[in-house]
Amino acid sequence: xxxxxxxxxxxxxxxxxxxxxxxxxxxxxxxxxxxxxxxxxxxxxxxxxxxxxxxxxxxxxxxxxxxxxxxxxxxxxxxxxxxxxxxxxxxxxxxxxxxxxxxxxxxxxxxxxxxxxxxxxxxxxxxxxxxxxxxxxxxxxxxxxxxxxxxxxxxxxxxxxxxxxxxxxxxxxxxxxxxxxxxxxxxxxxxxxxxxxxxxxxxxxxxxxxxxxxxxxxxxxxxxxxxxxxxxxxxxxxxxxxxxxxxxxxxxxxxxxxxxxxxxxxxxxxxxxxx
Amino acid sequence: xxxxxxxxxxxxxxxxxxxxxxxxxxxxxxxxxxxxxxxxxxxxxxxxxxxxxxxxxxxxxxxxxxxxxxxxxxxxxxxxxxxxxxxxxxxxxxxxxxxxxxxxxxxxxxxxxxxxxxxxxxxxxxxxxxxxxxxxxxxxxxxxxxxxxxxxxxxxxxxxxxxxxxxxxxxxxxxxxxxxxxxxxxxxxxxxxxxxxxxxxxxxxxxxxxxxxxxxxxxxxxxxxxxxxxxxxxxxxxxxxxxxxxxxxxxxxxxxxxxxxxxxxxxxxxxxxxxxxxxxxxxx
Numbered sequence: 001x002x003x004x005x006x007x008x009x010x011x012x013x014x015x016x017x018x019x020x021x022x023x024x025x026x027x028x029x030x031x032x033x034x035x036x037x038x039x040x041x042x043x044x045x046x047x048x049x050x051x052x053x054x055x056x057x058x059x060x061x062x063x064x065x066x067x068x069x070x071x072x073x074x075x076x077x078x079x080x081x082x083x084x085x086x087x088x089x090x091x092x093x094x095x096x097x098x099x100x101x102x103x104x105x106x107x108x109x110x111x112x113x114x115x116x117x118x119x120x121x122x123x124x125x126x127x128x129x130x131x132x133x134x135x136x137x138x139x140x141x142x143x144x145x146x147x148x149x150x151x152x153x154x155x156x157x158x159x160x161x162x163x164x165x166x167x168x169x170x171x172x173x174x175x176x177x178x179x180x181x182x183x184x185x186x187x188x189x190x191x192x193x194x195x196x197x198x199x200x201x202x203x204x205x206x207x208x209x210x211x212x213x214x215x216x217x218x219x220x221x222x223x224x225x226x227x228x229x230x231x232x233x234x235x236x237x238x239x240x241x242x243x244x245x246x247x248x249x250x251x252x253x254x255x256x257x258x259x260x261x262x263x264x265x266x267x268x269x270x271x272x273x274x275x
Numbered sequence: 276x277x278x279x280x281x282x283x284x285x286x287x288x289x290x291x292x293x294x295x296x297x298x299x300x301x302x303x304x305x306x307x308x309x310x311x312x313x314x315x316x317x318x319x320x321x322x323x324x325x326x327x328x329x330x331x332x333x334x335x336x337x338x339x340x341x342x343x344x345x346x347x348x349x350x351x352x353x354x355x356x357x358x359x360x361x362x363x364x365x366x367x368x369x370x371x372x373x374x375x376x377x378x379x380x381x382x383x384x385x386x387x388x389x390x391x392x393x394x395x396x397x398x399x400x401x402x403x404x405x406x407x408x409x410x411x412x413x414x415x416x417x418x419x420x421x422x423x424x425x426x427x428x429x430x431x432x433x434x435x436x437x438x439x440x441x442x443x444x445x446x447x448x449x450x451x452x453x454x455x456x457x458x459x460x461x462x463x464x465x466x467x468x469x470x471x472x473x474x475x476x477x478x479x480x481x482x483x484x485x486x487x488x489x490x491x492x493x494x495x496x497x498x499x500x501x502x503x504x505x506x507x508x509x510x511x512x513x514x515x516x517x518x519x520x521x522x523x524x525x526x527x528x529x530x531x532x533x534x535x536x537x538x539x540x541x542x543x544x545x546x547x548x549x550x551x552x553x554x555x556x557x558x559x
Binding site: 005006009010012013015016017018019021025028029031032033098099102103106107110111112113137139142143144145148150152176178180183185186187188189190191192193194195196213214217218221222225228229232233234235236237239240241242243244246247248249250251252253254257261 | 288289292295296299300301304307308311312314315316409410411412437438439446447448449450465467469470471472474475476477478479480481482483484511512513514515516517518519520521522524525526528529530532533534535536537538539540543544546547549550551553554556557
């Protein structure tokens with residue numbers, strides 16, 4: 001019980017601190033409660049890291065392909081650095097994993113025009129399975145941007161009723177950061193953000209479970225596309241814009257104070273009357 | 276290691292983490308963060324010296340505004356003393372409550388002062404207050420003017436602070452600028468922060484520095500004050516315009532470079548076709 005409350009307090013604090021610093025901040029907090037560190041790390045969404053195999057091929061490292069200090073590559077199905085007694089997906093899931101990666105790469109190419117993607121699958125005790133579809137994209141120095149990064153973490157839980165109905169529950173988090181090239185107009189400017197959304201859908205599998213693997217990939221892929229698109233548009237149009245509004249009501253633009261306060265006054269009146 | 280040493284090390288670790296976390300907390304949320312830190316550490320409350328010190332550093336760094344009856348003071352490293360803050364203008368030392376942001380008590384003291392510099396300070400204060408009333412929300416902003424030296428060799432220190440704190444609606448903002456000038460040179464640092472955390476967490480951190488040549492004439496204090504505050508207001512306006520332009524270009528230069536709203540074809544991915552094609556390729 002105690003551990004739950006302490007972890008909740010850690011998560012409360014982390015949501016008040018810059019999202020791309022979450023690993024550093026979580027490590028600092030975990031040093032206060034070393035016994036629960038592992039539990040805390042499993043509950044946070046952090047920017048995705050990139051690892052590589054012996055040939056230099058890259059794959060994404062995350063909580064979902066980690067065992068101890070090693071990470072499994074979806075390319076080789078091996079852990080780096082190698083370890084004994086590690087957990088691997090069942091043969092059937094590994095086959096699905098290879099197919100999902102091929103399709104997800106095409107999705108990444110269409111939407112991200114670069115970056116790196118990895119899908120990982122694992123078996124669940126309830127007979128279902130789960131998968132993480134991950135993308136890491138860096139924006140190189142260009143057009144006023146110093147650097148930027150995007151991590152998208154899609155985790156999907158898949159369950160069946162034992163007949164033909166399949167339920168897909170997706171939890172997607174996006175973590176991003178942007179730094180602009182320092183200049184006299186705005187100085188140094190850093191903006192970081194994270195946003196999470198969940199969605200659940202159920203579908204009837206095709207008769208006789210024909211092409212069930214492809215069916216799963218299609219359903220999961222469509223969900224990933226929908227939720228990622230939603231989060232991207234929310235971050236762009238709502239969340240980043242909100243930080244601008246906050247600045248412009250902390251320090252008004254020349255000659256605008258009167259209008260902004262008038263508008264706020266009206267909004268307040270409406271809220272009192274109808275809110 | 277004996278038990279006592281173990282406790283000392285543990286305390287040092289607590290102190291290090293508390294300091295770091297509270298320092299990085301957006302202004303307006305420090306009390307909440309400290310409450311949670313107490314729950315995590317256990318056996319400790321917000322009145323613990325480690326917590327009080329971290330909160331005090333946080334308030335000074337953010338130029339927190341403390342209110343009393345008909346008076347207010349801004350805390351900064353400039354006027355910070357062990358037990359109190361110095362109000363140079365009113366010749367007072369002031370004790371404050373860092374949790375409630377309230378003035379507890381004031382006492383009269385005798386501070387060195389220079390009549391000519393006093394004149395410039397009063398004129399600057401008047402100009403700054405006018406500036407604040409035009410471009411800031413009066414309820415949550417303030418400014419200070421302090422100085423060092425005498426008429427032949429002086430440095431003035433100005434600070435402007437403005438906060439937007441709206442925890443029920445999950446947002447906070449802070450605008451802080453500190454300025455320093457001599458007879459011929461004005462230098463400034465600006466720090467802007469915004470935090471919105473309803474169902475997510477987005478934070479802006481923005482800093483800028485300024486430097487301008489000026490000419491201070493102590494014989495014409497009110498003219499000089501006008502010129503200096505005008506320069507400050509001009510630089511801050513220019514910064515805000517730069518921010519406005521940057522925000523307007525963000526969807527194009529940043530978001531599009533990250534992830535397109537739609538593939539270049541203008542339509543969503545055709546999963547059916549792609550899945551069949553790509554998986555067939557895989558088998559070969």
